Amino acid sequence: MLKRWPTIISLGLMRLFDSMRMRSNGSTIEAVTLVLSVCANSYSLDKGKEIHGYVIMSRFQDYAFVQNSLISMYGKHGDIEDTKKIFSEIKVKSLMSRNAMISSYVETGFCDKALEIFSYLENTEDNQLPRPNLISWSTLIDGLSSQGWRDESLELFRQCCILVSCQIQSQLPTFISLCRFSNARSWKGDSW
Numbered sequence: 241m242l243k244r245w246p247t248i249i250s251l252g253l254m255r256l257f258d259s260m261r262m263r264s265n266g267s268t269i270e271a272v273t274l275v276l277s278v279c280a281n282s283y284s285l286d287k288g289k290e291i292h293g294y295v296i297m298s299r300f301q302d303y304a305f306v307q308n309s310l311i312s313m314y315g316k317h318g319d320i321e322d323t324k325k326i327f328s329e330i331k332v333k334s335l336m337s338r339n340a341m342i343s344s345y346v347e348t349g350f351c352d353k354a355l356e357i358f359s360y361l362e363n364t365e366d367n368q369l370p371r372p373n374l375i376s377w378s379t380l381i382d383g384l385s386s387q388g389w390r391d392e393s394l395e396l397f398r399q400c401c402i403l404v405s406c407q408i409q410s411q412l413p414t415f416i417s418l419c420r421f422s423n424a425r426s427w428k429g430d431s432w
Contacts, residue, residue, distance in 0.1 A: 253274065253275065253278055254275065254278065254287070257271055257275045257291075261294060267298075269300055269303050269305065269306060270305075272291065272294070272295055272298075272300055272306055272309075273305045273306055273309045275291055276288065276291055276292075276295075276306070276309035276310060276312075276313050277309055277312070277313075279291055279313050280309070280312050280313035280315075280316045280317070281316065285313075285314075285317040285319060288313045288314070288317065292310060292313075295310070301329075302331075304330075304334060304336070304337065307326060307329075307330050307337060308334075308336050308337050308340045310322075310326045311323050311326050311327055311337060311340040311341055311344055312340050312343065312344065314326065314344070315340065315341075315343060315344025315345075315347055315348060316344075316347060318347070318348050320344065320345070320348045320350065323341070323344045323348075327340075327341050334370070335361075335370040335372075335373060335376070338357055338361060338370075338376070339373075339375050339376050339379055341354075341357055342354045342357050342358055342376060342379050342380055342383070343379045343383065345357070345383075346379070346380065346382075346383025346384060346386070346387060347383065349387060351383065351384055351387050351389050351392075354380055354383060354384075355380070355384075355392070358372055358376060358380050361376065377396065377400045380393075380396060381393050381396045381397050381400065384396065
């Protein structure tokens with residue numbers, strides 16, 4: 241029964257959102273962002289595209305949280321073309337939008353593109369651009385290791401520990417993900 245709660249909550253949220261849309265007062269940016277997150281994690285891409293249409297109709301498409309949620313939704317459903325289109329339309333790309341794009345690229349198997357964005361942030365001389373944060377590092381390391389890029393993920397993990405001087409507690413989820421990948425490879429007889 242406990243496993244069905246997220247589905248029940250998601251269904252309730254979608255119904256509530258649909259009823260908000262039908263009313264004359266519409267819905268809020270926060271509600272749209274939340275519903276896009278539900279679409280990314282448990283609903284079909286068709287429902288997400290319907291919500292995207294509502295976003296455009298309601299003129300919410302220029303809000304950063306909505307744009308980042310759209311990137312995540314399309315990325316999690318493997319629609320990298322729409323993901324890239326939305327990312328390219330963002331006027332001021334925040335670290336959050338770049339992290340969403342990194343995540344979308346690794347989830348769809350375009351690890352080289354994810355590394356490209358990450359490297360650009362890390363090596364740019366533009367002081368206006370944000371540097372990768374723990375989310376950037378963890379997303380890329382976990383994504384690379386889950387896609388089989390073990391050497392690259394280990395090298396990034398090593399760099400993260402050296403360059404960012406992260407505390408071991410904050411690196412634990414990333415380290416666990418590397419161990420999970422390493423363990424899965426050992427069971428298959430692969431060596432590091």
